[in-house]
Amino acid sequence: MEKFYDSIYQLIVETSTNLPKDVRRAIFKAKQKENAGTRAALSLATITQNIEMADENISPICQDTGLPTFKIKTPVGANQLTMKKDIYRAIEQATKDGKLRPNSVDSLTGANSGDNLGLGTPVIKFEQWEKDYIDVRLILKGGGCENKNIQYSLPCELEGLGRAGRDMDGIRKCVLHSVYQAQGQGCSAGVIGVGIGGDRTSGYELAKEQLFRSLDDVNPVEELQKLEDYILENANKLGIGTMGFGGETTLLGCKAGVINRIPASFFVSVAYNCWAYRRLGVQINEATGEIREWLYKEGEAADFTKETAAAIEEAESESREVILEAPITEEQIRSLKVGDVVKINGLMYTGRDAIHKHLSTNDAPVDLNGQIIYHCGPVMLKDDEGNWHVKAAGPTTSIREEPYQGDIMKRFGIRAVIGKGGMGLKTLAALQEHGGVYLNAIGGAAQYYAECIQNVEGVDLMQFGIPEAMWHLRVKEFTAVVTMDSHGNSLHQDISQSSLEKLSAFKEPVFS
Numbered sequence: 001m002e003k004f005y006d007s008i009y010q011l012i013v014e015t016s017t018n019l020p021k022d023v024r025r026a027i028f029k030a031k032q033k034e035n036a037g038t039r040a041a042l043s044l045a046t047i048t049q050n051i052e053m054a055d056e057n058i059s060p061i062c063q064d065t066g067l068p069t070f071k072i073k074t075p076v077g078a079n080q081l082t083m084k085k086d087i088y089r090a091i092e093q094a095t096k097d098g099k100l101r102p103n104s105v106d107s108l109t110g111a112n113s114g115d116n117l118g119l120g121t122p123v124i125k126f127e128q129w130e131k132d133y134i135d136v137r138l139i140l141k142g143g144g145c146e147n148k149n150i151q152y153s154l155p156c157e158l159e160g161l162g163r164a165g166r167d168m169d170g171i172r173k174c175v176l177h178s179v180y181q182a183q184g185q186g187c188s189a190g191v192i193g194v195g196i197g198g199d200r201t202s203g204y205e206l207a208k209e210q211l212f213r214s215l216d217d218v219n220p221v222e223e224l225q226k227l228e229d230y231i232l233e234n235a236n237k238l239g240i241g242t243m244g245f246g247g248e249t250t251l252l253g254c255k256a257g258v259i260n261r262i263p264a265s266f267f268v269s270v271a272y273n274c275w276a277y278r279r280l281g282v283q284i285n286e287a288t289g290e291i292r293e294w295l296y297k298e299g300e301a302a303d304f305t306k307e308t309a310a311a312i313e314e315a316e317s318e319s320r321e322v323i324l325e326a327p328i329t330e331e332q333i334r335s336l337k338v339g340d341v342v343k344i345n346g347l348m349y350t351g352r353d354a355i356h357k358h359l360s361t362n363d364a365p366v367d368l369n370g371q372i373i374y375h376c377g378p379v380m381l382k383d384d385e386g387n388w389h390v391k392a393a394g395p396t397t398s399i400r401e402e403p404y405q406g407d408i409m410k411r412f413g414i415r416a417v418i419g420k421g422g423m424g425l426k427t428l429a430a431l432q433e434h435g436g437v438y439l440n441a442i443g444g445a446a447q448y449y450a451e452c453i454q455n456v457e458g459v460d461l462m463q464f465g466i467p468e469a470m471w472h473l474r475v476k477e478f479t480a481v482v483t484m485d486s487h488g489n490s491l492h493q494d495i496s497q498s499s500l501e502k503l504s505a506f507k508e509p510v511f512s
Contacts, residue, residue, distance in 0.1 A: 001289030005086040007282060008136070010291065012068070012094040015138045015280040016060045019051050020296040022215040023191075023252070023277045027051070028302030030189055030242070030249035039339075039481055040247025046442040046479075047242070047275060048304035050394075053447035058099075062187075062276040063379045063392035063446040064142030065100045068122035071212060073135040075286055080126050083134075087124060091116050098381040098391040100140075102466055110354065112465030133292065137212050137281035144397040144421070144443065145274040148186035150178050151203060154266040160503035166266045168511035171196055172227060178270035179235040179251055180503050183496055184244015185397050185421035187274030187443035191215070192231075194256035195269040196224075202259065203269035210255035211273055212281075214296060217255075224256045226511070234506060238499040242275070243443060244421060245481070246495055252277070276444035327370025328415040330435035336482050338489045342439055344478040347457065348372040348418070352396055354468035355461060356404040359412065365460035365470060368412040375401065375419030377467030379446070380456075388456040390473070392446035395420040398438070406430025418480055422492030431486050438484035440491075452478040 019027075031044040054061040068091060074080060092115045094100045104118040105111065116122065129135075152158075152174040154166045161177055164170035175194055182188065193210030195203045219225040231254040241247025252275065261267070281295035322336060325346040336342070349366065351359070351373045379392040398405075398419030405417060405427045415436055417423075420443035431437060441449065458472040483491040 004289030008090040021301045024302040026252040039245035040242045043242040050445040050448040060392040062444040066142040070124045071137045101379045134284040140278040145186040148182040148272040152268045174268040189249045191253040191273045193271040196258040197261040203267040207269040207271035215253040340482040350376045350471040354464035372416040393450045394446035395441040439480035440483040441480045
C-alpha cells in the first residue's frame with residue numbers, strides 16, 4: 001500500500017484543521033438561537049470566525065490536538081504492523097509541520113517526546129471485517145474536555161437530582177448531571193457520548209465510540225433515541241451556555257450506546273467533547289492505500305461568513321470595553337467588574353501546569369510584577385532563521401491551576417490571569433485580597449487568538465516542552481471577558497448555582 005502513509009497524513013491534517021459539516025451545522029443552529037449582544041453570542045461569533053480562519057490557514061482549529069485516537073477496520077489478512085508504522089510516521093510528520101501539538105508526555109518524568117509518539121500514543125484500535133476496503137476514523141479530543149469525562153455507578157446520589165436507580169430514569173439523571181458538572185470547562189457547547197453497561201473500561205470505550213457517530217444519525221434502539229432527544233432538549237434548559245457564560249445552547253449533540261453488564265455492576269460512562277469536535281474518516285483502497293472516499297462530508301456546510309464580524313462587534317458594544325497593557329496597576333484592576341470586555345495590548349506570558357508548579361517553589365525567570373499570565377500551550381514552529389512563530393494559541397482549562405494560582409499571583413505581583421472555564425474559591429479570594437482579575441478567553445479559538453499575537457519575544461523553561469514553556473508574546477487587541485473580579489464576584493459561581501437550581505427541576509421520573 002504505497003499511498004497509505006500519504007492518506008493517513010491527509011486525514012490527520014484535515015481532522016485538525018477542518019471541522020466536519022455536521023458539527024458546523026450544529027454550531028450554526030446554536031448561533032441562530034442565541035440572543036444578540038450577549039456573551040454567548042460573542043463566543044459563538046468568535047468560534048465561527050475561528051473555524052473559517054483554520055480553513056484558510058490550514059492550521060489547528062484548537063491548539064490542544066489531544067491524544068490522536070484511530071479506529072480502523074481492515075479486511076482479513078491486511079498487514080496491521082505495516083499500517084501502524086505508517087501511522088507513526090504520519091503523526092511524527094504532522095507534528096513537525098505544526099498540524100499537531102506535541103502532546104505525548106512521560107507519565108513518570110514529565111518529559112515531552114516532542115513528536116506525539118511514546119508508550120500508548122497515539123491510540124490505534126484495529127478490528128477486522130469482511131469488506132474489501134480499510135475504514136479509518138480519527139478523533140482529536142483535547143485535554144479540557146477529556147478531563148470532564150465522568151463515570152457513574154448505579155445506584156447513586158446526584159447533586160440536584162437525588163437518587164439515580166438502575167433504570168432508564170437513573171441513566172437519564174446521570175447524563176443530565178454529566179452536562180451540569182462540565183459547566184464551561186470542557187469548552188461548551190459540547191457533544192457527549194454515553195456508554196451504558198459494560199465494566200469500567202469497556203463502558204468508557206463504548207462512550208468514546210459514540211463520538212464517531214454523525215450528529216445527524218438516528219439511533220436504531222428506540223429507547224436510546226428517546227434518551228438522546230430528551231437529553232439534547234433538556235440539557236439546553238440548564239442555562240450553562242457557550243463557554244459557561246449562560247445562554248440558550250449548552251449541548252450540540254448526545255449519542256448513546258448500550259452493552260451487557262454483570263449483575264453486580266451498572267455503569268453509566270460519559271465522554272464529553274468540546275465544540276471543536278474534530279472527527280473525520282476515510283475509506284482506503286486495500287491494494288494501493290489511496291483514499292477512495294471521505295466520511296462525515298455529507299450534506300451542506302454552514303456558511304459562517306455572513307454576520308460573524310457584525311455579531312462580534314454588537315456583542316462587544318453591549319459591554320463596557322477596557323484596554324489593558326502591562327504593567328497593570330491595582331487601581332486599574334479594581335475598576336474592572338464581571339462582564340467587562342477587555343482588550344489587551346503589549347506583553348503577556350504563557351504559563352500552564354509545569355510553570356505553576358515551578359513558580360510555587362522557584363523564582364520567576366522574568367519580572368512578573370503587574371504582568372499577565374495566559375493559561376495556554378501554543379502550537380509553535382521555528383523558521384530557518386531560528387525564529388519562533390505561533391500557529392495556534394487558544395486558552396487551556398484554568399481549574400487545574402487552582403492549587404497554585406492565588407499564591408503565585410500574590411508572590412509575584414501578577415495582576416491578570418487569562419484562561420477558560422473559571423477558577424475556584426481559593427483564587428477568587430486571592431483576587432479580592434491582592435487586586436487581581438480572571439479573564440475568560442474563548443476556548444478552542446486557537447486561530448482567532450494566534451492572529452492577535454504580533455511577535456514571539458522570547459521563551460523560558462523550555463525543558464518542560466513546547467506546550468508547557470513560558471512564552472513571551474506581544475499581542476494586540478487580545479479580547480477576553482472579565483468573569484472573576486477583585487470584588488468577590490464570579491460569573492462561574494453564578495452560572496453553576498443557577499444551573500443547579502434548573503437541574504433540580506428534572507428530579508421526577510420521565511421514562512416509565
